[in-house]
Amino acid sequence: MATEASPAAPAAAVPDPTETLARVVESTAHLLATAEQFDDAAVREPSLLPGWSRGHVLTHLARNADALVRLMTWAATGTVTPMYTSPEAREDEIEAGVGRSAEQLLTDLRESCERFAVQAARLGPDQWSVPIEGRRGGPQPAAWVLWWRLEEVLVHHVDLDAAYSPAHWPSTFTEPELAMVAARFNNPVFTEDSPAFRLHAEDGDADAWYGVHCDPQDTTAPLVRGPSAALIAWLIGRSNGDGLNVEPHGALPKPPEWK
CATH class of the missing domain: 3.30.1050.20 (Nonspecific Lipid-transfer Protein; Chain A)
Structure with a gap:
C-alpha cells in the first residue's frame, strides 16, 4: 500500500516556494492528462501498488492534496491543522472513494489539485517559513509542503502504470x-x-x-x-x-x- 513521502531530513535545503510550485503545476498537468485517458474499467485495474487499483491511487492523490491544503492553512492562520484526524480516517477516505466512476475520480482529482494550487498561491514568504508538521519528522518550514506534493504527484503517476515511468522524472x-x-x-x-x-x-x-x-x-x-x-x-x-x-x-x- 502507498504511503505519503516522509518529510525531508532537516539537513536538506528548504525548497524555493515559487520554483517548486511551478514544478507542481507542470507535473499535475501531466498527471491529469494521464487520468483523462481512463474509463470505468481502467480505474478498476490494478496499479503498481500491491492491493491498490488505479482508483485507489487517484483517490489518494486527491485526498493528499486536501491534506496538504490543511497544512498550508496552518501556515496561513497559525492555527494547528493536522493533515488527517487519524491514520484510520486517512485510510477510510481512500477506501470510500475507490468505487466511483472514472469521470467522478477525475473531477475529484482535478478539483483537489486546483484547491492546492489556489491555497499555495495565497501564501507569502513569511508564511512559507512558518513551522508545520507533516505525518512524520516534527516541525519543518511550510515550504516543504510543495516538495511533498511534487513527490506525491511524480511517484504516484508512475504507480498508475500508464506509460509513465521513473525515466520521465525531470x-x-x-x-x-x-x-x-x-x-x-x-x-x-x-x-x-x-x-x-x-x-x-x-x-x-x-x-x-x-x-x-x-x-x-x-x-x-x-x-x-x-x-x-x-x-x-x-x-x-x-x-x-x-x-x-x-x-x-x-x-x-x-x-x-x-x-
Whole structure:
C-alpha cells in the first residue's frame, strides 16, 4: 500500500516556494492528462501498488492534496491543522472513494489539485517559513509542503502504470530527491536500519556521493551506481534495481523500508 513521502531530513535545503510550485503545476498537468485517458474499467485495474487499483491511487492523490491544503492553512492562520484526524480516517477516505466512476475520480482529482494550487498561491514568504508538521519528522518550514506534493504527484503517476515511468522524472526533481532520500534513510525517525551502502548518480553531480548508514567515502561499503531516477525508483520500492550496478560485483543491498 502507498504511503505519503516522509518529510525531508532537516539537513536538506528548504525548497524555493515559487520554483517548486511551478514544478507542481507542470507535473499535475501531466498527471491529469494521464487520468483523462481512463474509463470505468481502467480505474478498476490494478496499479503498481500491491492491493491498490488505479482508483485507489487517484483517490489518494486527491485526498493528499486536501491534506496538504490543511497544512498550508496552518501556515496561513497559525492555527494547528493536522493533515488527517487519524491514520484510520486517512485510510477510510481512500477506501470510500475507490468505487466511483472514472469521470467522478477525475473531477475529484482535478478539483483537489486546483484547491492546492489556489491555497499555495495565497501564501507569502513569511508564511512559507512558518513551522508545520507533516505525518512524520516534527516541525519543518511550510515550504516543504510543495516538495511533498511534487513527490506525491511524480511517484504516484508512475504507480498508475500508464506509460509513465521513473525515466520521465525531470532532473530538477531527481538530483535533489536522491540527496533527500539518502538523508531520510540516515534518520531513524523515518526508517529502520539496513545494510550500509553508498550511492552515486552517473547523470548527476560527479562530486555528489551519498552514504546510507555509512560515510559516503567509506570504500568498505558497497557502491550502487546508475541513473538518478533508477536509483530513486529502487530506493523507494518502485523497481527491482534494473539498470543499477554494484561495486564490488554482487547482489543489490536491501534499502530501508520507504514509509
